[in-house]
Amino acid sequence: PEPEVLAGPPAPDPGRLITDPRTGRTYFKGRLLGKGGFARCYEATDTETGNAYAVKVISQSRITKPHQREKILNEIELHRGLQHRHIVRFSHHFEDADNIYIFLELCSRKSLAHVWKARHTLLEPEVRYYLRQILSGLKYLHQRGILHRDLKLGNFFITENMELKMGDFGLATRLEPPEHRKKTICGTPNYVAPEVLQRQGHGPEADVWSLGCVMYTLLCGSPPFETVDLKETYRCIKQVHYTLPASLSLPARQLLAAILRASPQDRPSIDQILHHDFFTKGYTPDRLPVSSCVTVPDLTPLNPAKILFVKVTKSLFGRKKNKNKNHPEERDEVSCLVNGLSRVSIGHQDARPEVRCSRGQCSPDSPPP
Numbered sequence: 001p002e003p004e005v006l007a008g009p010p011a012p013d014p015g016r017l018i019t020d021p022r023t024g025r026t027y028f029k030g031r032l033l034g035k036g037g038f039a040r041c042y043e044a045t046d047t048e049t050g051n052a053y054a055v056k057v058i059s060q061s062r063i064t065k066p067h068q069r070e071k072i073l074n075e076i077e078l079h080r081g082l083q084h085r086h087i088v089r090f091s092h093h094f095e096d097a098d099n100i101y102i103f104l105e106l107c108s109r110k111s112l113a114h115v116w117k118a119r120h121t122l123l124e125p126e127v128r129y130y131l132r133q134i135l136s137g138l139k140y141l142h143q144r145g146i147l148h149r150d151l152k153l154g155n156f157f158i159t160e161n162m163e164l165k166m167g168d169f170g171l172a173t174r175l176e177p178p179e180h181r182k183k184t185i186c187g188t189p190n191y192v193a194p195e196v197l198q199r200q201g202h203g204p205e206a207d208v209w210s211l212g213c214v215m216y217t218l219l220c221g222s223p224p225f226e227t228v229d230l231k232e233t234y235r236c237i238k239q240v241h242y243t244l245p246a247s248l249s250l251p252a253r254q255l256l257a258a259i260l261r262a263s264p265q266d267r268p269s270i271d272q273i274l275h276h277d278f279f280t281k282g283y284t285p286d287r288l289p290v291s292s293c294v295t296v297p298d299l300t301p302l303n304p305a306k307i308l309f310v311k312v313t314k315s316l317f318g319r320k321k322n323k324n325k326n327h328p329e330e331r332d333e334v335s336c337l338v339n340g341l342s343r344v345s346i347g348h349q350d351a352r353p354e355v356r357c358s359r360g361q362c363s364p365d366s367p368p369p
Helices: 066-080 112-119 124-143 204-220 230-238 250-259 270-274 304-317 328-343
Strands: 017-019 026-035 039-046 052-059 090-095 099-104 156-158 164-166 242-244 355-358 361-363
Touching (some): 026 052, 066 099, 112 156, 124 164, 124 204, 204 250, 204 270, 242 250, 250 355
Antiparallel strands (some): 017 026, 026 039, 039 052, 090 099, 156 164
16 A cells, blocks of 8 residues: 655745745745835744744835835834834844835734724723833933834734834934924824924924823823814814813823923923822733733722732631631731721722813813923
């Protein structure tokens, strides 16, 4: 009889293979992750090592002018020099006759834009969790003299382990002195700072403004200046005309009002934001469950009062009965827990009026200057 032939895995579709013309290394092009004006992003797997990447594919046919190629090369040169926990890692790049390929760290949970579309609004502890990571990456950029210039939900990516990574440096640039700053209006309309619209140039404060718009969108469900008409949106941005919902905590409203100020000089620095009551007096989880990408997470077990209550309950009812009911150590432990519980105050929230802001002035609950 003829020997049995064991069927191996099917050969990859040649049309889905990407080959580096310099090294001969091949990659299997998987699912589409996203697309923009000039590029598409796919999951890609090294056929030899099995390493997975996100590959940004830019068609050569779309690069018709020298400045377009220069822009792409600038993005590559800038991104490859960045190494930070909360910035998407640059791996390598190459090109062939058809495309330019930029290989990046794969963030399998997609982006904050996908979370926002599924959830609409996030809890304040969740927003603190994400903002701390954004601020960490943004501080690193600014310390290196780099402006992102396009901070928005779609440019914050989430890894398998629910870590946030800042990405897409297509509009990023080096920080210049005020007199030499680029006056070009760039970025996403809902997140653009008023000084950029007024062609005063783009400084670190404009990135802080965009961060405030991101924070507002996650907490409130829509960008602060969004309207059905682009001109009206720009008018609202220039006049800093928006509304702070009554559902937000006072520290959240105060921080948003501090960030969304017309004058760049009046906005807080990254360090000042991190030391604001919104962060220092509010709970931030160590990590979020994967389920939080699509549904509201249960963060209540982390409430200090509830933890103490559970401890008391277990101490009183969760143990096997001891013949010596008057054991002094047990009485002391229960006494300490009960006394601790009595010291925990669970305050009620007063009714919060809606706050309207215009030209950087908010009422009735204006934050201190």
